[in-house]
Amino acid sequence: MKITFLGAAKEVTGSCYLVETEKSKFLIDCGMFQGSEIEDEYNYQEFAFDIADIDFMLLTHAHIDHSGRIPLLFKRGYRKKIYATKGTVDLCEYMLQDSGHIQQIENEWKNRKRKRAGKTLRMPLYTADDGKAAMQLFCGVNYDEIIEPSEDVKVKFNDAGHMLGSSILEIWVKEGGKETKVVFSGDLGNKNIPILRDPTIIDEADYLVCESTYGDRLHEDxxxxxxxxxxxxxxxxxxxxxxxxxxxxxxxxxxxxxxxxxxxxxxxxxxxxxxxxxxxxxxxxxxxxxxxxxxxxxxxxxxxxxxxxxxxxxxxxxxxxxxxxxxxxxxxxxxxxxxxxxxxxxxxxxxxxxxxxxxxxxxxxxxxxxxxxxxxxxxxxxxxxxxxxxxxxxxxxxxxxxxxxxxxxSGHADQKGIMDWISSFKKKPKKVFIVHGEDSAQKVLSEKIKDVFNIETVIPSKYDTYDFESDEVNVTEIPLPSDDEILRQIEELRTENDKILSRLKDIISQNRGKVKEVGSDLAAMSDVLSRLKRRFS
Incomplete structure (x- = not known):
């Protein structure tokens, strides 16, 4: 079995994971990247897998950073089943069409800018009609119901307490005469959130893929x-x-x-x-x-x-x-x-x-x-x-x-909430993959899990693949973009840096001495430069 981390890896948005077994290939989530223009551009890239090879998909919940590229997947030819809780299916009925409508409106506005700049116009990522059409693939399941989407895979949807219909996935895979259990936390909710129930306690797992949005801090009371x-x-x-x-x-x-x-x-x-x-x-x-x-x-x-x-x-x-x-x-x-x-x-x-x-x-x-x-x-x-x-x-x-x-x-558990949830496992996982978080949150949570539970942790990068048999993380070689694409993205990075430099100038000119804010901005600028180096070196 292998897991490839295609999104929400050293970042918060774009959740998507490819799981490959001896007999099946399936996706967990297919979310939209959100943030700057650079993140938005990721949404237009080709999927890092052959759509025809995917046997089914599991969706943890309806938020667009987890579901938002499903209409694009449909638009590009995917016609297999998508399993989600009945509440998630009902929400996606509205949310994916709404997302398509937003794509159309935003694309019209950007095309007007492109036209004035003499640039090539672009079609929207997908439309409201694509969002509506994609709903024919959805299969609603109940919490605690065990389904068998393929002969070697069983899945149970548990309440994640993050939003209506959100799920923690328990996945059992049979290979080579043995069964391996992988748990995906999805977006883990807080305890005592109004309306929603608390996240389900999971008894055991061989491996855990865990979110880390607030892994480095505690919420106020x-x-x-x-x-x-x-x-x-x-x-x-x-x-x-x-x-x-x-x-x-x-x-x-x-x-x-x-x-x-x-x-x-x-x-x-x-x-x-x-x-x-x-x-x-x-x-x-x-x-x-x-x-x-x-x-x-x-x-x-x-x-x-x-x-x-x-x-x-x-x-x-x-x-x-x-x-x-x-x-x-x-x-x-x-x-x-x-x-x-x-x-x-x-x-x-x-x-x-x-x-x-x-x-x-x-x-x-x-x-x-x-x-x-x-x-x-x-x-x-x-x-x-x-x-x-x-x-x-x-x-x-x-x-x-x-x-x-x-x-x-926030609908996300803080560090204590995540640690309390992991501590409730009667049989702790042998390895925890930390996803869906910024660098600082992931690193702090990683150290905390190792110190408290003595569990090995992995912080995967985008496109990394973990091979369960060899117990190794393989880094995928990513083809370089074209020269025009490199120049365009450099221009976007330059614009992003200009904004940061402008803010630094504003802080200094007002002589407010906010060292913490300056440090934050320098860190942001360093992050931009690091991304530039990773992408084009």
């Missing part, structure tokens, strides 16, 4: 996050500003609605104040997804289910409004009274959130509240790291708004 959110809202509204929350349409949006609405004595004053403030969910996708939540109440935890049983649906309340049309979305920026706007995308890279940031970042009375992970290179990450001006739709916007970050709203 989860019990305080609701109060902190409400205090931020109350303070911002009282000074006449808007609260803008970039949020993934699936998962965080529903959790935020739950927290804003639920009637707890502890937050009585805050809830009473907030109940008079209009809350707008500016995402057609979030509207549809909230309906999917209604369909899968069996996925809810005991607390959320008890609300429903008592006739109180926690994802709906009197001052909540969903916007559907583009006109309704634009009208939100003309409102005179303070409002709360929850809008996708969560990393501020596409969708309606960019318009709301354009209209609110310059306002000192408004607050931008980040509640999810911000990948390197994204607009959200740059705002969170303190850039004083950002470019949105070709216009330089000054960042005057208050910037807040509540990490404990």
């Amino acid at each position: 989860v019990g305080d996050k609701a109060k902190k959110l409400m205090e931020i809202i109350k303070k911002t509204i009282s000074r006449g500003g808007n609260v803008i929350i970039p949020s993934f349409a699936v998962g965080r949006t529903q959790e935020l609605l739950y927290e804003i609405h639920k009637d707890e004595e502890l937050y009585k004053n805050e809830i009473e104040y907030i109940s008079k403030v209009p809350v707008y969910v500016d995402s057609p996708l979030a509207t549809s997804v909230t309906d999917v939540f209604r369909k899968h109440l069996d996925y809810f935890d005991d607390e959320a289910r008890s609300y429903v049983e008592n006739g109180d649906y926690p994802l709906d309340f009197p001052n909540l409004h969903f916007t559907h049309s583009t006109e309704e979305s634009k009208a939100l920026n003309d409102l005179k009274e303070p409002v709360i706007i929850i809008s996708a995308s969560g990393m501020c890279e596409a969708g309606r959130i960019k318009h709301h940031l354009k209209h609110n970042l310059w306002r000192s009375d408004s607050t931008i509240v980040f509640v999810g992970y911000q990948a390197k290179g994204t607009l959200g990450r740059r705002i969170l790291e303190g850039e004083k001006t950002v470019n949105i739709f070709g216009e330089e916007i000054t960042v005057n708004a208050e910037i807040q970050n509540i990490e404990s709203f």
Whole structure:
């Protein structure tokens, strides 16, 4: 058996793994790369496998960094089955079409720029119709159900507690008269997340492929996050500003609605104040997804289910409004009274959130509240790291708004959550592959796992293949791009470095002495140069 790491290897997005056994070849996830223009370009590359050789696919959950290239896979000829939980299938019905629509809109905008620059126009990565057509391949399964997608492979989907329908995969492979068990954590959720159940405890594994998004840090006290959110809202509204929350349409949006609405004595004053403030969910996708939540109440935890049983649906309340049309979305920026706007995308890279940031970042009375992970290179990450001006739709916007970050709203377990989950294995894996994380998070988590559990760890690079028989990681030779491609990507790297240098100049000119911020930017610049060296040396 072999595993090739095709994405989310020393990076957070683009999850995709190729598993090869004596008799089968299958994929686990086929996600989109997200972040800078360089990451976006990865999405257009040819798949690093022959599509005709793939026997089936397993999907851990519906988030686009795990599912977003499935329509492209379909577009290029894949016609085999895709297995996922029934909740994931229902979410993908909306999310893949929405992703295709975003691809079309973004491509039209980029083509206008290409045309003005005299460059060749490009077709979108895929369309909404491709997203819809790909759904014919999906097969819904239940949690705890064991399926046999091929004669030598058995699979069990367990609740990962990350989002509705998210899964931890237990995979058993029979080869040469013996059985090997590999567990894929998928995106591992926090404990005590509203609505969702805690991640399933796994008894044993021979090998573990584990995410590491927050492997180097701890979230703030989860019990305080609701109060902190409400205090931020109350303070911002009282000074006449808007609260803008970039949020993934699936998962965080529903959790935020739950927290804003639920009637707890502890937050009585805050809830009473907030109940008079209009809350707008500016995402057609979030509207549809909230309906999917209604369909899968069996996925809810005991607390959320008890609300429903008592006739109180926690994802709906009197001052909540969903916007559907583009006109309704634009009208939100003309409102005179303070409002709360929850809008996708969560990393501020596409969708309606960019318009709301354009209209609110310059306002000192408004607050931008980040509640999810911000990948390197994204607009959200740059705002969170303190850039004083950002470019949105070709216009330089000054960042005057208050910037807040509540990490404990993230759907990802922190270091303690990951370690606690691994510690619950009665039979520990002999090797842990650490994926889905930035360098620092992976290295810190790797050392922690080795120190605490005495388990060997591997941090694979993209395209590395682990051979179970030889117990070796083989580095795949990657063909060099064309000269034109090298020049184009160098230009993109130059632009990325210019942004970093501009930020450094801004910090120094204002003589603020923020050594930590300068160090962060120098590290980012070093990362860009390292990528340039790796790609073209």
